[in-house]
Structure formats: structure tokens, C-alpha cells
Amino acid sequence: MDNLTVIVLAAGGGTRMKSKTMKVLHPVAGRSMIAHVLRAVQAVEPERIVAVVGHQRDQVGPHITSLVPDAVLAVQETQDGTGHAVRIAMEAAATRGEVTGTVIVSAGDTPMLRGESLRAFAREHTDSGRAVSILTGRVADPTGYGRIVRGADGSVVAIVEEKDATEAQRAIDEINSGILAFDAAFLARALPRLSNANANGEYYLTDTVSIARADGLTVGAHLIDDVSETEGANDRAQLAELGRQLNARIVKAWMKEGVTVMDPATTWIEDDVVLERDVTILPNTQLLGATVVREDAVVGPDTTLKDCEVGAGARVVRTHGELAVVGDGATVGPFSYLRPGTQLGATSKVGAFVETKNAVLGEGAKVPHLSYVGDATIGEATNIGAGTIFANYDGVSKHRTVVGAHARTGSNNTFVAPVTIGDGAATGGGAVVRQDVPPGALVVPGATQRVIENWVLRRRPGTKQAEAAEGATGAHGESVDPQQ
Ligand code: UD1
Ligand code: CA
Numbered sequence: 001m002d003n004l005t006v007i008v009l010a011a012g013g014g015t016r017m018k019s020k021t022m023k024v025l026h027p028v029a030g031r032s033m034i035a036h037v038l039r040a041v042q043a044v045e046p047e048r049i050v051a052v053v054g055h056q057r058d059q060v061g062p063h064i065t066s067l068v069p070d071a072v073l074a075v076q077e078t079q080d081g082t083g084h085a086v087r088i089a090m091e092a093a094a095t096r097g098e099v100t101g102t103v104i105v106s107a108g109d110t111p112m113l114r115g116e117s118l119r120a121f122a123r124e125h126t127d128s129g130r131a132v133s134i135l136t137g138r139v140a141d142p143t144g145y146g147r148i149v150r151g152a153d154g155s156v157v158a159i160v161e162e163k164d165a166t167e168a169q170r171a172i173d174e175i176n177s178g179i180l181a182f183d184a185a186f187l188a189r190a191l192p193r194l195s196n197a198n199a200n201g202e203y204y205l206t207d208t209v210s211i212a213r214a215d216g217l218t219v220g221a222h223l224i225d226d227v228s229e230t231e232g233a234n235d236r237a238q239l240a241e242l243g244r245q246l247n248a249r250i251v252k253a254w255m256k257e258g259v260t261v262m263d264p265a266t267t268w269i270e271d272d273v274v275l276e277r278d279v280t281i282l283p284n285t286q287l288l289g290a291t292v293v294r295e296d297a298v299v300g301p302d303t304t305l306k307d308c309e310v311g312a313g314a315r316v317v318r319t320h321g322e323l324a325v326v327g328d329g330a331t332v333g334p335f336s337y338l339r340p341g342t343q344l345g346a347t348s349k350v351g352a353f354v355e356t357k358n359a360v361l362g363e364g365a366k367v368p369h370l371s372y373v374g375d376a377t378i379g380e381a382t383n384i385g386a387g388t389i390f391a392n393y394d395g396v397s398k399h400r401t402v403v404g405a406h407a408r409t410g411s412n413n414t415f416v417a418p419v420t421i422g423d424g425a426a427t428g429g430g431a432v433v434r435q436d437v438p439p440g441a442l443v444v445p446g447a448t449q450r451v452i453e454n455w456v457l458r459r460r461p462g463t464k465q466a467e468a469a470e471g472a473t474g475a476h477g478e479s480v481d482p483q484q
Pocket of ligand 2: 232
């Protein structure tokens, strides 16, 4: 919008969070509270965004500029109230040219606020030509909020803060959301007139309402449909509640886009995740970061994927994955651990109790059971035997193992990297592969099996083990010197 400045207030300490992390930096649904607010603000396309920072500004300032590089940061050294904060913001904004048109003020801790709601509010304010517009909400419990006091004709007369309110005013259930819109010229005139003669000894931005009325200007209120959009989090319990609500909104939106979610209450989807149609998400699943799930894939139950890409028609069951790519039609799990750099080709398989890291599996390659695959390339259609360890670490450096296409390796192998196993090669069970294996060769594991007949009967006479052996073989152990 032309001629629009948005001021985001984020200087408060947030002491009730009891955290070394500043309140507005606490994440919900995958991004900080202030990042959600800034996204809603950016949706309105303001000419400038001013953020007021104070407490822990060395944390907050850089975070804001990383999200909105051209935001103006205004520093409020002491938190003397919302009116004081806005005055500092207006001074900082003026360094980028005269502030005219509309100024919107919003808190930094209301992550549920939608861009569309803010835009509708801004438009209504601008069209109305009012001095001040207040985004208000009707709530069951107005405790702690500023109350909207209306005159006999229904017009807004004042906003009265909880601590300054009379008993009758406290009963009012229409509250100030903390989001206000101003005519810039009026705001500039009103701010120096604010007084701190109130219960908190602060300069209240909300007193601009009575100043406007005293000047004979119009003040209006816009009652928001969904009050949850203006809810802030002051402590961790409220943070969790907002997280739940935000998640419910995201999950619902994906269901509307054609995603099946069996249990929305136990499905957590962060804001940047992308899901295609006919994806199915089973209970207890978290899709985090920049995860993408393509058409017809099924994820869950009991799965956490962060920054992963799951291909069309893939199946990921009871898995923990991070920075991994699962190819089209591939299957993963149950109980698999995909670490960064995992790239599973189309129709490949990673099975139960398999951990992968920097591992590239070709199309149709399989690591079905109980294996560690670190720093490896496995060619297409190769099958890795159960219980195989890709020994990638010599105690100093990591090395890579390359297995060719269509190879068949035996159970309980150890591949001591760096080592290469050629296309179509085979290895026997228990092989420890230390040297390169040519294509098509068979590795016969080291020592031939030595069998010492009746060893148990001789060395463990009288035990259950010996008894069992005796029963089966009919042999009798000679008693021998146990020192032998
Ligand atoms: C404020 C409003 C109240 C409204 C409520 C909605 C005032 C006087 N009261 O009350 O009418 O119902 O929000 O949540 O405006 N901040 C600064 N600098 C300061 C003080 C505050 O940047 O000096 C920031 C805070 O970090 C926060 C926002 O302004 O983001 C609101 O401040 P807060 O102290 O939470 O105001 P409330 O008492 O909740
Ligand atoms: Ca507050």
C-alpha cells in the first residue's frame, strides 16, 4: 500500500517467559513469533517497516534484519510504554523521509495475525479518513487488556487499561488487540501530548484515542472475526497454546488442498512445509523446516522429517530424517534414521534399524535390515545384506565406500572404507572387505571355519549346555584337566 508505515513493537522484556531467549524470538510452527508478524506485515506491502527493539536487541535486531533487510530499527533504551516506543519509531522512520499517510502499530508477539486481516483493517482505516482505528476483539475473559469504552452513540471514546479501569469498565468485553491505525499527521501531533500519569507510570499509545476525540476527530473500531489472530504469548503455556492453534490452522489448510491427515491433533506441520495432493499423513508425525512431500506419498505413523524431500508414492514409516531425499516410490522404515546427505533413489529401500548418512542409493537399491551406511554410494538394484556396517571412520578421517550396480553382499559384512566393490560382485556372510573387489568377483570371508568336535562336553562338563549337546549327539565327554 502506498503511504503506509508499519511499526512493530518488540522492545519489551518478556520476563514471564523466564528465558535467555527474547520473547518474540521463541519459535512457533517453525519460525519465531516476530517472523510470523513480519510476514503478515509484509503481505500488506507497506512503504516502510519500523521495528522497535530494546531488551536483548543484540539478538532481536539482527533477526529482524535477516527477515526484512530494509526494516528500520528503532532503539528504545528504556521501556516507558507503547506511546514512548511509537514516538521513537516515528523519529527513526523520519530518517528515511517524511512519514505521511497511514501508520499501523502492531505488537511483535501475535503470531496468529493474518496478512489478509491486517490488509482489510488498513484499507478500512484509509477509506474511512479517521484519525485513529482500533482493531478490537470480543473475548470471554478481558483481563489484562485495554477496554474499548464507547459513548451513548456507540462511538469509541477511549481505551482504558486494566489497571486504570473502573469496575464497570472492567466488565467490558471488547478489547484493544494492540493493533491500531493512525493518520500519520495526527499521530505526530498526539505523541508529544501523551502523559504518564497513570497506574503504570507509562506513556500509553492508547491515550491517543481520547486525544483524537478531544480534538473533535473521528475514532473507529474494527471488530475482528477471529480474536485468536490477535492473541499474544506472554509465557510458555500461552506459547504452546498458540503453537497448537497455528498448527491446527496449517493442518486444516493442507487438508483443504487435498492432503489426508488421519489425526490432525498429533500431526505437526511447520509453516514452510509443502505437501502435494493425495499425500497421506499418519498419526504422530512432524513435518518440519523446508520438508516437501510429493503426490501419493504416505508418511507416518511416528515420523519426524526435517528439511527432507519425499518423492511421489514413497512410503516413510516410523522414521527420523533430516536433510534427506527419498526418491519416488522408495520405502523407508520402520525404525530408520536418515541423516543429512542421504539420497535414496527411486523405488529403493531402507529397512528396519538402518542408519544412513551421506549415502546415495541408486534406483531399486536395498539396505533392508540392521545396517549403518555412512559415506557410501550404492549402485542401482544392489542388495546389501542384513547387519552390514560401512566402516567410514578410521579414527581420524572419514572415507567413502562405493558399491556398484546389481551387487549382492552377504549378511554381517564390514566394508572398511575407502573401498570399492565392483558391479555385479558378491560377498559371503561375515566378510570384512578391506580391498577393492573387481566386478563380478566373489569375496570368500577370511578364515575357513574350524570345528572342534565335543569341545563343550570336555570343557563344560555337567552344565546344561553340555547336557543338551550330549542328548543330541549321544557322545560322552571325557573329563579332562580344566587347565588344558
Ligand atoms: C497493550 C495495550 C492494551 C492492549 C494490549 C493487547 C497499551 C498501553 N496497552 O497492553 O490496550 O489490550 O496491548 O495485547 O498500549 N512495548 C515496547 N516498549 C514499551 C512497552 C511495550 O516495545 O515501552 C511492546 C511490547 O514488547 C509488546 C507491545 O509493546 O510487544 C505491548 O506491550 P505490553 O506491555 O505487552 O502491553 P500490554 O500491557 O499488554
Ligand atoms: Ca501484552
